[in-house]
Amino acid sequence: MRIKIIAALTTALALAWPATAQAHVSGHDHDSIRYASIKSCPIKGGGARPCGSWRLVMHSGARSTLPDAQTLALEADGSTNRYVPAPIAVSGNGRRVAYFTKKGRLAVRTLGGGVRLLAEDALPKRAQYEVTLVLSDDGARLAASPRGDKPAGARIFDTATGEQVGVLPPEATVAGFSGDGDELLATVQADESVTELVAYSETGEELNRTTPPQVIAANLPGALAADGRTAAILVAGAKALTVTYDMAGDQLGERRRVKLPAGHVHMLDWTGDHELTAHLLSEPGGKTRMTIVRIDTETGTVKLRDRYTILPDTFVFAACGG
Amino acid sequence: MRLSSAAAALLAPAVIGALGLGSVPAQADTSATAARTAVRAAWIKTCYDEKREESWPCGTWRLLLRDGRQVAVPAAAARGVDGKGRRTRQPATFAISADGRVLAYERARDHRLVVQRADGGPATELPASARPRGVGSDELALTLSPSGHRVLIDYTDDPERLRTKIITVATGGITTLPAVYSTQGFSADGDQVLATRTMSDNTTAMYALRPGGGLLKRTPPTIVVNGGTYALDAGGTTVGFFTASQDKPPRARTYDLASGELSAGADLPLPADVAPYLARWSGGRLTTTITTDDRSGATVVRVLTVDPANGAAEQADKYTINSGYHAYVLAGE
Numbered sequence: 059m060r061i062k063i064i065a066a067l068t069t070a071l072a073l074a075w076p077a078t079a080q081a082h083v084s085g086h087d088h089d090s091i092r093y094a095s096i097k098s099c100p101i102k103g104g105g106a107r108p109c110g111s112w113r114l115v116m117h118s119g120a121r122s123t124l125p126d127a128q129t130l131a132l133e134a135d136g137s138t139n140r141y142v143p144a145p146i147a148v149s150g151n152g153r154r155v156a157y158f159t160k161k162g163r164l165a166v167r168t169l170g171g172g173v174r175l176l177a178e179d180a181l182p183k184r185a186q187y188e189v190t191l192v193l194s195d196d197g198a199r200l201a202a203s204p205r206g207d208k209p210a211g212a213r214i215f216d217t218a219t220g221e222q223v224g225v226l227p228p229e230a231t232v233a234g235f236s237g238d239g240d241e242l243l244a245t246v247q248a249d250e251s252v253t254e255l256v257a258y259s260e261t262g263e264e265l266n267r268t269t270p271p272q273v274i275a276a277n278l279p280g281a282l283a284a285d286g287r288t289a290a291i292l293v294a295g296a297k298a299l300t301v302t303y304d305m306a307g308d309q310l311g312e313r314r315r316v317k318l319p320a321g322h323v324h325m326l327d328w329t330g331d332h333e334l335t336a337h338l339l340s341e342p343g344g345k346t347r348m349t350i351v352r353i354d355t356e357t358g359t360v361k362l363r364d365r366y367t368i369l370p371d372t373f374v375f376a377a378c379g380g
Numbered sequence: 381m382r383l384s385s386a387a388a389a390l391l392a393p394a395v396i397g398a399l400g401l402g403s404v405p406a407q408a409d410t411s412a413t414a415a416r417t418a419v420r421a422a423w424i425k426t427c428y429d430e431k432r433e434e435s436w437p438c439g440t441w442r443l444l445l446r447d448g449r450q451v452a453v454p455a456a457a458a459r460g461v462d463g464k465g466r467r468t469r470q471p472a473t474f475a476i477s478a479d480g481r482v483l484a485y486e487r488a489r490d491h492r493l494v495v496q497r498a499d500g501g502p503a504t505e506l507p508a509s510a511r512p513r514g515v516g517s518d519e520l521a522l523t524l525s526p527s528g529h530r531v532l533i534d535y536t537d538d539p540e541r542l543r544t545k546i547i548t549v550a551t552g553g554i555t556t557l558p559a560v561y562s563t564q565g566f567s568a569d570g571d572q573v574l575a576t577r578t579m580s581d582n583t584t585a586m587y588a589l590r591p592g593g594g595l596l597k598r599t600p601p602t603i604v605v606n607g608g609t610y611a612l613d614a615g616g617t618t619v620g621f622f623t624a625s626q627d628k629p630p631r632a633r634t635y636d637l638a639s640g641e642l643s644a645g646a647d648l649p650l651p652a653d654v655a656p657y658l659a660r661w662s663g664g665r666l667t668t669t670i671t672t673d674d675r676s677g678a679t680v681v682r683v684l685t686v687d688p689a690n691g692a693a694e695q696a697d698k699y700t701i702n703s704g705y706h707a708y709v710l711a712g713e
Contacts, residue, residue, distance in 0.1 A: 250623035
């Protein structure tokens with residue numbers, strides 16, 4: 059999940075759909091989640107805080123809520139922090155969502171399916187806002203990273219069984235899953251102020267470790283392809299370009315100029331052998347607008363996949379990926 | 381320039397005895413004398429206003445000489461001015477060449493930028509345009525070349541508007557650099573300027589710029605870009621720099637702008653938490669300055685020369701800037 063704080067002052071769109079399986083509000087079997095959002099409420103004397111339930115906004119435009127999800131983050135001692143939301147993640151395909159339940163358990167919910175609760179001791183004790191959740195594109199894997207002052211290694215879970223399949227070293231910061239979801243891309247702060255790029259298998263085995271050239275290092279987090287060795291970055295803006303990088307051979311691929319709609323890179327995923335999907339975030343006229351494009355890394359062709367405006371009363375949102 | 385911490389500002393100013401008032405008389409310039417009279421640093425006292433609960437620089441800038449003496453510079457303004465010419469509570473601009481021979485400062489009576497030899501003599505006015513209208517003292521960043529014959533001025537108010545100036549002191553001749561460059565200091569001979577520039581792909585390119593024309597450009601590895609302090613050699617190709625690590629000693633490295641070659645690097649005989657500062661070339665060795673604040677609010681300054689090939693280091697100088705300072709400036713800063 060990449061979280062984005064939005065200053066939103068507009069009034070609430072107070073429409074809470076019935077929860078759980080009724081997420082299929084539109085009746086389409088293939089409806090999926092665009093993003094999860096939590097409302098912003100003003101604080102007396104200035105500022106804002108998250109309030110209400112997590113809302114799931116679907117591609118069809120329908121909305122539902124996650125009534126069993128923790129909204130305000132709990133501190134490590136169990137008390138509530140009223141100013142920070144608990145984490146949430148939406149899978150790339152928008153079919154699964156990971157979160158803390160109100161009872162403090164990590165959970166993964168499948169649209170139209172059930173909820174898989176992870177073990178009570180799935181994570182070391184941390185404030186919930188110190189935990190970062192990332193789901194793979196297909197939602198089959200969850201990476202839960204306890205960061206904060208005492209970062210622990212990211213735990214990788216099978217979301218179907220709830221079993222832990224691997225742990226990354228504590229120094230690795232998860233950037234995301236590979237296109238096929240069975241490897242992870244991570245960054246490591248190495249000696250001499252250098253960032254290393256590391257590919258791990260889902261079991262935590264180090265596959266490729268390299269100190270990438272500046273053009274990669276300056277545009278991370280980037281994305282890892284299904285082969286577990288090809289990383290890509292996207293530079294947005296007037297001189298937008300994609301660059302691929304073979305981590306195993308420490309070889310830069312071609313710099314390919316692309317024409318992108320407005321926005322900065324919010325998320326980047328490999329969604330095919332030669333295809334990147336980019337979430338671009340822009341703020342035209344005070345709105346928060348997401349534009350999702352598919353980029354052919356061979357030809358540089360850019361196709362619009364989706365475009366939407368985030369609910370204006372949003373405090374924070376988590377978008378689906380790919 | 382470094383400002384003291386707020387805590388240090390609350391301490392009673394140290395008693396400074398036997399201050400020289402005025403400049404050192406001119407004398408036979410033997411190299412031994414020259415070394416003794418070289419300026420290590422300059423500092424200015426702090427005063428505290430209890431009613432306003434703030435401190436400001438007071439008294440005059442004082443030079444710390446290599447031979448241990450202190451010399452006041454009453455001609456230099458203590459407090460700066462804002463863009464409208466009103467006196468502020470911030471220190472005025474003050475700079476010392478790396479060789480400790482030349483000063484640059486704001487003249488007390490009119491805040492004109494001037495350059496003067498540290499051992500006295502007349503001050504040379506920099507062209508009036510060195511300080512464009514509306515630029516306050518704290519929006520000027522002034523650096524002298526290692527031997528003090530050139531001045532580089534960056535304007536921090538609005539980088540898009542004001543170009544960096546390089547002024548040859550003797551002639552008053554000015555060349556400017558486009559605002560896209562971030563300057564990193566002069567080459568050892570003062571004839572070139574090391575600069576970085578952020579490119580459209582978010583990488584940082586490094587340049588050796590020859591004022592008036594000519595440049596050498598390269599996109600170095602991240603390890604070079606993340607170094608904190610750089611020195612360009614007199615040839616204008618080799619960049620010496622230092623890197624810092626979490627649990628390991630700092631390292632000295634070199635990077636060749638012409639060939640792109642990065643040296644293997646050598647550990648310095650220093651603890652892991654020490655951050656080398658003020659890299660410069662002196663002969664084939666790299667010089668760095670390490671500053672440590674002690675509990676009393678004084679600052680201990682150590683100057684090391686380092687062989688970048690093997691990390692062998694020698695202490696070239698060590699001195700203390702006593703507590704009670706509001707700000708200090710090191711030679712070459």
